Amino acid sequence: MSWLYLGIAVLFEVAVGIAASKAQGFTQLWWTIGTLVSGAIATFFLSLALLTFDVGVGYAIWTSVAGVGIVIVGALFLDQRLDWKKGLGIAVVIGGVIGLQLSGAA
Template identity: 75%
Template sequence: MHWFYLAIAVIFEIAVAISAGKAKGFTNIPWTIATLISGAIATFFLSLALLTFDVGIGYALWTSIAGVGIVILGALFFGERLEWKKMIGIALVIGGVVGLRLSGAA
């Protein structure tokens, strides 16, 4: 169940990043509200996942997986460039996540 909680936390963390970008420095009120609500939900589900994961491992997984998701969604939907350097970075992050998982983190 902890992986399910972590997955929900990741989805809402991605929503935080997208909403924060649309909030324009918190001047766009609807997107600001979406940012704050998404952040609260992401943090809530992260805290549930951390009942099983070590804090450092859970947080590293959460931020890494969300970061990769944000970069990919930025390229797919927001016209952001996905250059080879970013692809190498994504591969390194994924390798790190796999390494954490193989270490018996959860």
């Protein structure tokens, strides 16, 4: 169940990143509200996942997978460029997440 909670937390953290970019420094009310609500939901589900995961491992997986998700969403829907350097960075992050999971931390 902790993986499900972590997955939900990641999805809402991706929403935080997208909404925050649209909030324009919290000058756009609805995007600001979306940022804050998504952040609260993401944090809630992360806290549930951390009942099982070691805090360092769970938090590292959450932030890194969400970061990769935001890059991918940006490339697919926000006309942001995805070049080989970003691709390499994504591969390194995924390798790190796999390494954390192989450490037997959850």
